[in-house]
Amino acid sequence: xxxxxxxxxxxxxxxxxxxxxxxxxxxxxxxxxxxxxxxxxxxxxxxxxxxxxxxxxxxxxxxxxxxxxxxxxxxxxxxxxxxxxxxxxxxxxxxxxxxxxxxxxxxxxxxxxxxxxxxxxxxxxxxxxxxxxxxxxxxxxxxxxxxxxxxxxxxxxxxxxxxxxxxxxxxxxxxxxxxxxxxxxxxxxxxxxxxxxxxxxxxxxxxxxxxxxxxxxxxxxxxxxxxxxxxxxxxxxxxxxxxxxxxxxxxxxxxxxxxxxxxxxxxxxxxxxxxxxxxxxxxxxxxxxxxxxxxxxxxxxxxxxxxxxxxxxxxxxxxxxxxxxxxxxxxxxxxxxxxxxxxxxxxxxxxxxxxxxxxxxxxxxxxxxxxxxxxxxxxxxxxxxxxxxxxxxxxxxxxxxxxxxxxxxxxxxxxxxxxxxxxxxxxxxxxxxxxxxxxxxxxxxxxxxxxxxxxxxxxxxxxxxxxxxxxxxxxxxxxxxxxxxxxxxxxxxxxxxxxxxxxxxxxxxxxxxxxxxxxxxxxxxxxxxxxxxxxxxxxxxxxxxxxxxxxxxxxxxxxxxxxxxxxxxxxxxxxxxxxxx
Amino acid sequence: xxxxxxxxxxxxxxxxxxxxxxxxxxxxxxxxxxxxxxxxxxxxxxxxxxxxxxxxxxxxxxxxxxxxxxxxxxxxxxxxxxxxxxxxxxxxxxxxxxxxxxxxxxxxxxxxxxxxxxxxxxxxxxxxxxxxxxxxxxxxxxxxxxxxxxxxxxxxxxxxxxxxxxxxxxx
Ligand code: HEM
Ligand SMILES: [Cu+2]
Ligand SMILES: [Cu+2]
Numbered sequence: 001x002x003x004x005x006x007x008x009x010x011x012x013x014x015x016x017x018x019x020x021x022x023x024x025x026x027x028x029x030x031x032x033x034x035x036x037x038x039x040x041x042x043x044x045x046x047x048x049x050x051x052x053x054x055x056x057x058x059x060x061x062x063x064x065x066x067x068x069x070x071x072x073x074x075x076x077x078x079x080x081x082x083x084x085x086x087x088x089x090x091x092x093x094x095x096x097x098x099x100x101x102x103x104x105x106x107x108x109x110x111x112x113x114x115x116x117x118x119x120x121x122x123x124x125x126x127x128x129x130x131x132x133x134x135x136x137x138x139x140x141x142x143x144x145x146x147x148x149x150x151x152x153x154x155x156x157x158x159x160x161x162x163x164x165x166x167x168x169x170x171x172x173x174x175x176x177x178x179x180x181x182x183x184x185x186x187x188x189x190x191x192x193x194x195x196x197x198x199x200x201x202x203x204x205x206x207x208x209x210x211x212x213x214x215x216x217x218x219x220x221x222x223x224x225x226x227x228x229x230x231x232x233x234x235x236x237x238x239x240x241x242x243x244x245x246x247x248x249x250x251x252x253x254x255x256x257x258x259x260x261x262x263x264x265x266x267x268x269x270x271x272x273x274x275x276x277x278x279x280x281x282x283x284x285x286x287x288x289x290x291x292x293x294x295x296x297x298x299x300x301x302x303x304x305x306x307x308x309x310x311x312x313x314x315x316x317x318x319x320x321x322x323x324x325x326x327x328x329x330x331x332x333x334x335x336x337x338x339x340x341x342x343x344x345x346x347x348x349x350x351x352x353x354x355x356x357x358x359x360x361x362x363x364x365x366x367x368x369x370x371x372x373x374x375x376x377x378x379x380x381x382x383x384x385x386x387x388x389x390x391x392x393x394x395x396x397x398x399x400x401x402x403x404x405x406x407x408x409x410x411x412x413x414x415x416x417x418x419x420x421x422x423x424x425x426x427x428x429x430x431x432x433x434x435x436x437x438x439x440x441x442x443x444x445x446x447x448x449x450x451x452x453x454x455x456x457x458x459x460x461x462x463x464x465x466x467x468x469x470x471x472x473x474x475x476x477x478x479x480x481x482x483x484x485x486x487x488x489x490x491x492x493x494x495x496x497x498x499x500x501x502x503x504x505x506x507x508x509x510x511x512x513x514x515x516x517x518x519x520x521x522x523x524x525x526x527x528x529x530x531x532x533x534x535x536x537x538x539x540x541x542x543x544x545x546x547x548x549x550x551x552x553x554x555x556x557x558x559x560x561x562x563x564x565x566x567x568x569x570x571x572x573x574x575x576x577x578x579x580x581x
Numbered sequence: 582x583x584x585x586x587x588x589x590x591x592x593x594x595x596x597x598x599x600x601x602x603x604x605x606x607x608x609x610x611x612x613x614x615x616x617x618x619x620x621x622x623x624x625x626x627x628x629x630x631x632x633x634x635x636x637x638x639x640x641x642x643x644x645x646x647x648x649x650x651x652x653x654x655x656x657x658x659x660x661x662x663x664x665x666x667x668x669x670x671x672x673x674x675x676x677x678x679x680x681x682x683x684x685x686x687x688x689x690x691x692x693x694x695x696x697x698x699x700x701x702x703x704x705x706x707x708x709x710x711x712x713x714x715x716x717x718x719x720x721x722x723x724x725x726x727x728x729x730x731x732x733x734x735x736x737x738x739x740x741x742x743x744x745x746x747x748x749x750x751x752x
Contacts (some may be wrong), residue, residue: 065658068735136732142709143734225693225708262586264593266659288693291706292713307608312602322593329589372611381695383732448699450730453738458696466699466741467728516590573710579736580667 030154031091050481077137120156144577203234261327384445437480
């Protein structure tokens, strides 16, 4: 709009000067590669599912790999939803704090985290590919998979909480060295995320260890579907925050620097994380609005809690927008939208994260639809729901992690990206493909198209009689899916190409952001300690008491779940297991 | 901080506060709107009829209540008892009159199923050992499909039933 020219090109990251982090860098690289290998398999299957909804059945041609659509869908959900996200997150949430604090992580514990998750993932892969466990990623009993599936899931989950002790140790050591100082921001956010996840894991872990593991091993004969479903969602809702919070860490902690600016508000970032910790635990049963066995009062309380958990995400959107606006204006952008155009769009890492954040507008809005119980009655278990979460985890998390990989691989390996252009291309195609796909899925859901359904295997006439009305949206689904294939493979071309053939170059340093206000500052890539009471805001000081937050969350969770589980515990159903695929 | 930083920060803080107030008000309004349905229950909210420890008992209860027929329970109300079992609904075809209040009693005798009537907000999880209910009034004649929307194995996508809404015979 205005004629003022702005600074073109990407922001130049400072060069890494501290060469002393070899073992940590290697371990982080392992986590990254393992996670993205899972995504490569998972994302390759996704478009087949998209074609399915448009009536194109690719599965007969794939019989040597997948017996059914449902086997492929189990692999897609487990590898993308658990294995990909867990590996990247468990690497990141140790590596970033270690570099921020300048503290060595316990390599034994961090390595054990990797080892456990790798064993768990391999066991899951074995159980899924031999078609013994096509139970989907929610593994609701009384569908019964093989012990390798449940034991693998147990070990994977146990592995994924190991970063918590590593973080606690590093934070304690840093606090000893800097008495009376506020925990630096990225460490704080990582710690709250892991505390949230460790609490949340109690649901699925008790379901697995007390019920599904012994059941699949034949030690107990029957199982109660409702109790287990409820325990699953005790973890299954917070897991969406375990997907999102690492992306928020990157947005708050790094992105504003990458974009050439500063983080607008440090205390607000802390508060967002504290709210996410408190609200994400007690609301899991909002996934059960359609289930019998819930009192109306509890449904109402769940609605209130669910609406509350949206608040921190909306605050994140605001703070992120402000930080980006600041960056854009620092780069010379002006006017209402000029700052947005002035962002360093030629940096694929920035483009990935900003575009991912944009899709979250649709993802967040549709989440509020799901959370409003009577609207949920219309969309529950239709394609609306996967439509919703592909513009949360499938874009926000996946694209932010892709963006992280674009600076992290050069940072970890000292190799330059083989092609910035292909990287940018992959990011834009992912954005466009995922948006078209998600809009198609959500729209089709309004016609009652069920999720998790091999509709393309129906006789042609039946498919058309049932879902012909949704022809336009199902076409969008297929188009989006095919674009996503292109995006996926161009991304992996850059990913593996750089690992193998990237030219040697200086390592960029971790781009920790400085805050415009609040206690944290990173001049040189390591946090500068800020004493509580001096410059640290009141809010940041209060929020230092993480154990109080944990206690509050635990109390709220128990208060929410005792009344929910009560009728189920008093009316136990003894269901035998079923293998129906 | 540079003067630009100072000015930006001051304005940011003001806007941030206003924004948070707006967000909280918006979510509160949404919550109140949703709560309206708690007070004024349209019958669509899933409720629970009974629990059973034997997963097939619920099926028997439903069967005893005359599965396969639509039972008239009042001047303009009907009850329908339905069981899901991989991979069909019993009864598979249901006739109900237009404009009558129909209460569905739904259960499963094996794994979870999802009782969705396409084109309506009827959406209820069929759980073995639990009988859930929803109420609905069909205001349009024609064929409505019952679609299983909770994964139940190999032929889950083919688990389709029908509700046929008949025009009212002139009285
Ligand atoms: C390459 C792009 C992708 C495409 C085209 C795609 C497509 C799909 C489709 C069509 C479904 C619904 C299947 C059904 O309900 O029958 C689905 C389910 C799912 N997707 Fe994706 N997906 C993609 C990437 C991802 C990513 C990146 C993630 C997570 C990081 C992800 C996580 C999931 C999960 C958790 C499910 C649920 C599976 C279930 O319902 O059991 N997907 N995907
Ligand atoms: Cu949820
Ligand atoms: Cu089914």
